Amino acid sequence: MFGKLTIDALPLYSDIAMGGALITVFGAFGLVVLITWLGQWRYLWTEWLTSLDHKKIGILYVMLALLMLVRGFIDAMMMRTQQAVALDSDGYLSPEHFDQIFTSHATIMVFFVAMPFLVGLFNVVVPQQIGARDVAFPFMNSVSLWLTASGAALVMTSLVIGNFSTAGWAAYPPYSEVQFSPSVGVDYWIWAILVSSVGSMLTAINFLVTIVKRRAPGMRLMMMPVFTWTALCTSILMVFAFPALTVAAALLGLDRYLGMHFFTDGDGGSAMTYINLFWMWGHPAVYILLLPAFGVHSEVVATFSGKRLFGYESLVYATAIITVLSLIVWLHHFFSMGGSSDVNAFFGRVAPLVAAPSGVMIFDWLFTMYRGRVQFSVPMLFTLGFIVTFVIGGMTGVLLAVAPVDYLMHNTTFLVAHFHNMMIPGALFGYFAGYQYWFPKAFGFRLQEKWGRRAFWAWIVGFYLAFIPLYILGFMGMPVRLERSYLAGWQPYLIVAEFGALSILCGIIFLAVQLAVSIRDRATLAVSTGDPWNGRTLEWATASPPAAYNFAVVPHVRGIDAWWEMKQAGTAGHRPARFHDIIMPDNSSAGVILGAMSFVFAFAMVWQIWWLTAVGGFGMFAAVLWQTFRDHAGHRILASEVEAIQNGRTMAAALAPGAPT
Amino acid sequence: MSTSPHGGEVTIKRYLVGGVLAFVLTAIPFGLVAARTLRPTPIFVVIGLTAVTQVLVHLRYFLHLDLKPLSQNKLIALCFAAVVLLVLLGGTLWIMFDLNYRTDVGGGEVMRL
């Protein structure tokens, strides 16, 4: 009746695991109680959960990312602490539990923090940057969001019911096969990946079509903001890379569920096929995470240097070259796994070529700052921290790309330090900068500066303290994923790393405090115009927060930095002569229902409750069917309404202190 | 004669011509395999050539992909995809062949292409 699900699925094997489960359950329960007590279910449902507004969908993505960042960080904190204390002792975590933690930490950070964060920023910003009213496929946008949330919910559920995979975030076979991982952990991983990958693919298609087809009249490709360029290239990467991950996870699933022999130990299976497939996705994946961050930094540097971006064309070409290069170098993730020197030499020579376009980008940003009037706002601080620290990580990457060196460094903490050097100052600081930069656009009030600065310093100091020791430990030979320490000589470094983690904990707390304080003081921090930073690109032409339709009148674009050009020409604040009716899509509950049904389906698949999979599968099909039959449901906003909305905003802007005349 | 939403000319004739061509391009390899009149290697070559040609026939007559400006966007996307696929598939074959040669995985036989 319930497949493999029994009472033993509850995490009674460990107090800590039980604690995690209880926090999750009571957290979710508490949220439900809070919303009920505030009487906000209707509001939540009509304004947010069923909304097809790309700005709201983007905000929900970022909220998901920040929430999962806390969960993923708790995993990190637990690991750091275990390693700091467990010399000649068992520490406080069992090996099995530790293995689940390093697996869930990475899975969550890549799939449920970084991906939703960048997709969220795309959603809020890109349509506005290209002068569009919406993305090309608003309903598919909603589906993508809820599929991603469903995947995250699966991972969180594994904390409470059953256990998560212990096979690492890459789930290498044969360990991840049923023979060595009989529990449901790897199944949770497979289904979380499959469900959220579909969401990512749909997002990629959506933004590709939006950027190619919905730019404002006059906006040629070489006039798009750099962030939009990175969105385009990231979408291309997603379309080409995610199929490999889908195939890898699906075939692993076929091995586990139907006893097939793709990657098994014997009977014609080949584990290296999996590894080849996984990294065919895995290398483009890291550029999927990094390119949007580069895009954010480009925007931030230009705005806060008060200058046009230096070398716009070179930035675009560099982005394109990185995109192409990232598709053809994936073997450098498995140099040491049996290939010949010919194979290793080819990939080992092509992989570090990415340093060239990356270097070009860095110099472009530096030259933008040169002779500009640099303001050290919080977004700018994150960008500066990124520029300095990312270069270090890049150099260690070039070092690792030398195959003989990789043979020594492979599986040591040097590698861990390298990729965290890329992901934290590289990707995460970029997302944080974007979050700080575009928050006023999304909500109409700024984030408070003081706590933002504190958060930045806590993060960057924390990063260095946590990961520089790991480089050194890597040189000293410490392997990855150890649940206890073996050499006393390692301890000092592990303890320093623990302090780094504590500093990052402060950084996260400061970000939360910043948000709370900003909401509390939102009247003082309000922005009356749409343009609090004196920005250059079109998203600053809309109000903050924008009307549902973004632009009352679709702008005509004449060049790069379209908004700046309009401000210089004096046409920025003027009322249009005529307004027109605008048609916007209706809300739809089919998206959130599809997401919920996908969760039911995947959960039932994990526990092999076949009747429930039929329910979930049918529910997904029904949601799609329902939506197709009510497709093109939209509502008309009359020209008079548009005019009234715009008048309201113009009044507010004119009355605000310091408004431009 | 009318235009379809994807810009080609939609006529019965087009589909008939495409169908007949596809049929011929199918009958040739099947016939050769049935009759076994040639050695294996030339038959493989014929199979490959007829397959590629038939795919092109499908693209042109059924999917309305031609060299006209309306199709150019799609052609560019297709060509880019083809190049990327060449790298991914070629790279995979090279890597796996290399590994199979150096290890005993998968039954121990050297994969002959």
Added chain:
Amino acid sequence: MTDAVITAGPREQTGAEEAERAIDEKVYGFWIYLTSDAIIFALLFVIFLVMSRNTGDGPGGPMLFRLPHTFVATMLLLASSMTFGFASVAIAAGQRWVTLAWLGVTFLLGLGFLAMQISELYGMAVAGAGPWRSGFLSALFTLVGTLGTHVSVGLVWIVVLGCELALRGLNPFVASRLCRLGLFWHFLDIVWVGIFSIVYLPRIL
């Protein structure tokens, strides 16, 4: 220069233009989806090639397939592509019921193809050559099975679209959906050309 000249954007699009643009976007988006699907099939093909010798202790290719069976299946699918083409002509000419008729024929031909594939795979499994036997068979079943799954989805889609056409009649949106289904259906036939050329024919030889 007056405000009107500087600040007014181009004439807002009319409803018909909006609809046309929406349809154009959907077709373009669908091509991109097909690209990703093509990559999935390409990867399954290459995995099949890589594992074509991994027969373990199970049977290899030559004894598994029968040429006449494969030929009939190929003809069914090719015919269904043509009949779908006739449906496309009919809908472009505004003939609702002719379109439905050709869709019905396409459905039956596709169903026939699917039935032949299922019976073949089932027969192999029952005879001890199932996907759990060896890596080669896993790859074979998965490649052919994935195509079969796509064909099944296509058949369901034909039914749904047929219902919409019957209930709601002809309009640009239904025509556009038929167009996209057509892209999907022809794409599947292309994949089948690859399958019989790479999987069946070389092994029957």
